[in-house]
Amino acid sequence: MSAVPVFVYHSVTDDPPTWSAPYTVTPRAFVEQLDRIADGGLTVVPLRRLVSAQHGGPPLPPRAAVLTFDDGYADFYWTVAPLLSGRELPATLYLTTGAIHPPGGSATGSLLPPARMLNWRQVSGLDAYGIEIGGHSRTHPQLDTLPGRRLYDEIVVCKRELEDAVGHVVDSFAYPHGYSSQAVRRKVQKAGWTSACAVGRAFSSPEDHPLRISRLMVGADTTQELFQAWVEGRGAPVAPVPERLRTKGWRAYRRVRAALGRPVAC
Numbered sequence: 001m002s003a004v005p006v007f008v009y010h011s012v013t014d015d016p017p018t019w020s021a022p023y024t025v026t027p028r029a030f031v032e033q034l035d036r037i038a039d040g041g042l043t044v045v046p047l048r049r050l051v052s053a054q055h056g057g058p059p060l061p062p063r064a065a066v067l068t069f070d071d072g073y074a075d076f077y078w079t080v081a082p083l084l085s086g087r088e089l090p091a092t093l094y095l096t097t098g099a100i101h102p103p104g105g106s107a108t109g110s111l112l113p114p115a116r117m118l119n120w121r122q123v124s125g126l127d128a129y130g131i132e133i134g135g136h137s138r139t140h141p142q143l144d145t146l147p148g149r150r151l152y153d154e155i156v157v158c159k160r161e162l163e164d165a166v167g168h169v170v171d172s173f174a175y176p177h178g179y180s181s182q183a184v185r186r187k188v189q190k191a192g193w194t195s196a197c198a199v200g201r202a203f204s205s206p207e208d209h210p211l212r213i214s215r216l217m218v219g220a221d222t223t224q225e226l227f228q229a230w231v232e233g234r235g236a237p238v239a240p241v242p243e244r245l246r247t248k249g250w251r252a253y254r255r256v257r258a259a260l261g262r263p264v265a266c
């Protein structure tokens, strides 16, 4: 089974708000990681290549990797995109539509605390440039703790908003906080999303489930040694990894917290 690192980043900046600092890497660390990917001989492929391999399509290059970015921070436009462009690397950007605003205007709102987010004009520009735009819900809830009627808004309406913005079909989804359930995955598939990323803290693989793609989260505490291990296909399990009972217990706990209006932070 070939291990495919699907890296998930959030913000790439030197001055994140305190709340998002753990999920942020500095531009310098990011450049070093891109160098490690290149020096380590990994081929960065578009996410759809991995999904196609998971559906029995053409095999991936021997040592493939995928780059993904969640939420829609403004630094993607100013910092990340130019660095990816200089190296001709593909990437998927998953947007929380309620956090994206018209130029100079306000967003419809999300559960994400305040941060500098992309505007819709920048999203169109990134799409035109070739960055894959994907969905990450409207308000960034833990989808597996929501009642069914609210899933429609987060999964179906999010897709429509993105397609209206870029003018073509958008079919890659990422679960906020990485959480999903069978009911959520069914809804995602029914809405027309053809792939969905989780977190999982594991390598993905051609045998991984396309609606539950495992990713490796790169944050402030990811040492370059650990990143190097990931580049070399070490340091994490390879999906599919069976869902442990612990995960189910954790979900029950989060459901109770969400019902009490005190969701677990991520």
Ligand SMILES: [Zn+2]
Pocket: 070, 071, 136, 140, 176, 177
């Ligand atoms: Zn997110």
